[in-house]
Amino acid sequence: MTYTLWGSAHSLYTGKARSYLIKKGLPFRERYPSDPEFASRILPAVGHFVVPVLETDNGEIIQDSGDIIDFLEQRHAEPPLEPQSSVQQWVSLIFDAFGSEYLLPLAMHYRWSYRDEQETFLRAEFGRAMVAGVDRSARRESAARTMEFFAGFLPNLGVFPEVIAAMEDSYLALIDALDNHFQHHPYLLGGRPCRGDFGMMAPLFAHLGRDPVPAMLMKTKAPNLFRWTERMNAVPISDGEYPGYGEDYCGQDTVPETLIAVLKIVFADWTPGLKADADCFNAWAAHKKAGDVVSRSGEPQIHPNVGKVEYPWRGVTMKRGSAPHMLWMFARAQDLAAGSAGEAGERLNALIEQVGGQEAMELSLAKRIMRDKNMLVLA
Known part of the structure; x- marks a missing residue:
């Protein structure tokens, strides 16, 4: 097939x-x-x-x-691209949600706040996606209209001039830690990619690793991370850069020390927003019933929100639309942790404490969220 x-x-x-x-x-x-x-x-x-x-x-x-x-x-069972042990599965789910959802505003910031410096590239990219078989100038003009629509997402994502410096500082700290990790390991959890790698590819390739301005930033500040984006688009699992490394996940359900350093940054930056999102969702859901679409308007949305959130973060005040899709993805990691018992559960709890994830993992939603017919609804 x-x-x-x-x-x-x-x-x-x-x-x-x-x-x-x-x-x-x-x-x-x-x-x-x-x-x-x-x-x-x-x-x-x-x-x-x-x-x-x-x-x-x-x-x-x-x-x-x-x-x-x-x-x-x-x-398709082969090749396995998800670890079977609980600690590594949890780490994979965390990076899947973090990359797919938390890094979205940063990706959009570097695309649209630096639009002037990369206008021709972006018009070519949006043009090829929207219009086929026309001359170059017509394609670029068509792209410009679509680009205005997507650039308009920044306020709802919380991207305002007063928070940009803090956002960029947080990004530089993250990619520096990731760069150190990928100097020693080909993928997040060892010798083969996991769901978390694919989640991180969402922002770190198309926007942050490919658009001219952030791509140059990644190449100059985090070249090992940039090399990982290339590796993730190559067919072989193994990479000759790591002789003798093998194609297995780290043994005994362990997590590399270099990745623990990344996880500490993840939870320090992510937790305030997760808490604000959970509070907003719970207030909205209090008067809703099973089957209701998760959306403030009641209409299906690709990136739905159920209200505005505001919270202190890195010395500034973040103001953005809430992100229930992020809560839905994060709940998979919470469910896995809640279902881990015995020695594996103890090791997972120790890791959560070590990386500062307790507050985030203890967040609770008043009603569960599920996907049905390409939209989020209340279970």
Whole structure:
């Protein structure tokens, strides 16, 4: 079977799904939304304009990068791309949610706050995704209209002039720690990628590792991290840069010390926003019932919010739309931790304490969130 991945090179979440398909060794072809069949077949099936979308040879259509990975993991056992031990599974889920959701505002900031410096590149990228077969100037003009729409997301993501310095400082600290890790290890948890690697590829490839301004920043400040983005888009699991490393996850359910340093940064920066999101969601959900769409407007949204959040962070005040999708992804790590018992549970609890994750892991939602028909709803 040859799969079809509907997406684009500059799409954040397409980068996650594409990397998974490559590392899984699954044959696929990539098609762009500018293809007329996207509008005639895929858009009506999904219900709204969004990528990535996976299509099978027999017409099954799966939307959402995480759902695509879940679907394919059930179909294809080899090669294994998820550790079986509880501590490493938890770490993988944490990085999946952190990369897929928390890093989204940073990725969008570096794309749109530096738009002037990379305008021609962005017009080419958006143009090839939106319009096929026209002359270059017409494609660029068409792209400009779409770009205005996406650039308008920044306020809802909390990107304002007064917080940009703090955001950039946090990003530099994160990529410095990741750079040190990838000097010693090819992937997050050892010799093969996991779900967490694919989640981190979402922002760290299409936006932060490919757009001209952040790509140069990554190459000059974190070259080992940039090399990891290249490795994640290469078919082989092993890399000659690490002779004798092997293709297994770290033994005995351990986590590299270099990754523990990254996890400490993750929870220090992530926890204040997670808490604000949980409080906002609980206030909104108090008067809602099972089956209600998770959205302030009541209409399905690609990145839904249920109100505004405001919280202190790194010496500034963050103000943005809430992020229930992030809570939904984070709950997978919470569920795994809650279900871990015995010696494995003790080791996981010790790691959570070591990296400063207790407060985040103890957050509780008044109602559970689930995905149904390509949207978030209350369970």
